[in-house]
Structures are given as structure tokens and as C-alpha cells.
Amino acid sequence: MYQIEKSVNNLDFFVTLFSMKKILLLSDTHGFIDEKILKYVPLADEVWHAGDIGDLAVTDTIQKLKPLRAVYGNIDDAKARTEFPLNNRFLCENVDVWITHIGGYPDKYNPTIREEILTNPPKLFICGHSHILKVQFDKKLNLLHMNPGAAGIYGFHQMRTMLRFEIDGDKIQNLEIIELGKK
Numbered sequence: 472m473y474q475i476e477k478s479v480n481n482l483d484f485f486v487t488l489f490s491m492k493k494i495l496l497l498s499d500t501h502g503f504i505d506e507k508i509l510k511y512v513p514l515a516d517e518v519w520h521a522g523d524i525g526d527l528a529v530t531d532t533i534q535k536l537k538p539l540r541a542v543y544g545n546i547d548d549a550k551a552r553t554e555f556p557l558n559n560r561f562l563c564e565n566v567d568v569w570i571t572h573i574g575g576y577p578d579k580y581n582p583t584i585r586e587e588i589l590t591n592p593p594k595l596f597i598c599g600h601s602h603i604l605k606v607q608f609d610k611k612l613n614l615l616h617m618n619p620g621a622a623g624i625y626g627f628h629q630m631r632t633m634l635r636f637e638i639d640g641d642k643i644q645n646l647e648i649i650e651l652g653k654k
Contacts (some may be wrong), residue, residue, distance in 0.1 A: 478497070492516045492563055492641040497535075498572075498599025499621035501546065502526035504533075507651045508622055511635065512536045517563075518611055521599035522572025522617065524551050544572035544599060560593065565641040567593040574598030577609035588612065595643060602628040604648065614642055624654040 495515035497508065504527030507531070512518055518533050524543025532549075533539050541553045542559050560569045560615035565578035569588070574596060575581040580588050588596065592612040597619075604620030637644050 490564065492636055494563070494635065494638050496521065496597065496617065496619045496634040496636070498527045498621040499523040499602055499618050499623050499626060500525055500543070501621075501623040501625040502529060503623040503625065504529045508633070509536070511633065511649060512568075513593065517634070519570060521570055521597050523547065523599060524624075525623065525625075527554065529552060530554070540570065541600060542570050542572055543628060552636070557637065564597055564638045566638050566643060568595045569593040570596060570597040571599045576605070576618075577607060577611070592623070595624070595638075602626045604632045604634070606634070606646065626654075629653060 520541035554561035602621040605618045619634040633649040636646040
């Protein structure tokens with residue numbers, strides 16, 4: 472049995488100990504959500520969607536289960552564009568995160584965000600759009616780039632994918648690729 476003393480230092484320790492966030496990252500659902508996606512949602516602390524939601528029923532379903540951060544994509548309608556931003560930049564733990572739908576890749580960032588990312592890079596840059604799962608480190612900007620591929624069934628991709636990882640303080644760790652099967 473452990474004795475817990477009442478002190479600010481111990482409370483700070485326990486807050487730090489239990490503040491790690493488990494993130495489920497998906498994109499390009501194009502209006503499709505199924506049990507294969509939903510079985511991972513309860514295992515996350517937050518779900519992030521990198522655009523091309525397709526139908527707000529997707530995000531409404533997720534939001535009933537877990538907190539959601541999302542951006543709209545190029546196929547999303549005015550309703551989605553009213554509910555979600557084009558760019559979502561925020562702090563998760565001590566990690567500066569930037570999510571946008573069409574972001575490009577290291578050395579080939581989208582012209583609409585290139586100047587900002589070069590002058591004020593986040594630690595974690597997330598985009599969707601390509602339907603290609605890709606995780607790579609940008610050495611020039613010292614940032615981690617993630618694209619979870621496509622979780623939906625529409626598009627040229629063959630395998631439906633998502634990513635899962637943890638943010639603990641300023642660390643991004645335990646990255647896992649989730650394959651949802653062929654579309």
C-alpha cells in the first residue's frame with residue numbers, strides 16, 4: 472500500500488505522470504465510418520481528423536465517444552467548413568501541433584502554408600489529402616510530419632489506414648500503424 476502525501480510537489484508529479492495523451496489520427500473518411508474505425512476510438516484520449524470528412528455524421532459519431540480535433544478538406548461542404556477550421560494549430564501537452572488537410576511534404580510544403588511553416592515550424596505537422604500513409608522527420612525544420620493515409624473506402628488507396636501514438640510531455644512516442652483492411 473502506498474501513502475500519498477499532500478504536497479504541491481507530489482500533486483505536480485501525479486499530474487505529470489497521468490497527463491500523457493493517447494491520440495488516434497485519421498483522415499480522408501469521405502463520409503464513411505465503420506466498426507473497424509470505431510473500435511479504436513475508445514482506446515484514445517483524443518481523436519484527430521485531418522480533413523475530407525465527407526459527412527458530419529462521421530465527426531458527430533466520434534465526438535459522442537471522445538474529444539475530437541479536426542480540419543476540413545477540399546471535398547468538405549460549407550457545413551463542415553463552418554464547424555472545423557482549415558488549419559488547426561494547438562498545444563497538446565508540450566508539443567506544438569499543426570493539422571491541415573493539404574500540407575505537402577518536407578521540402579515540398581503547400582505554397583499556402585510554406586512561409587509560416589518555414590518561419591514558425593511546429594513540432595508535429597499533420598496533413599491528409601494524398602491517401603498515402605507517410606511518417607517522416609524533416610531535419611531542416613526539426614519537425615515530425617505525419618499523414619495517416621485514408622480511413623475511408625473512396626479513393627485510389629488500396630489499404631485503409633490510421634495512426635495511433637502518444638504524446639507525453641514534449642515526446643511523441645509509441646507510433647503505430649493501424650491497417651483497417653482493403654477498401
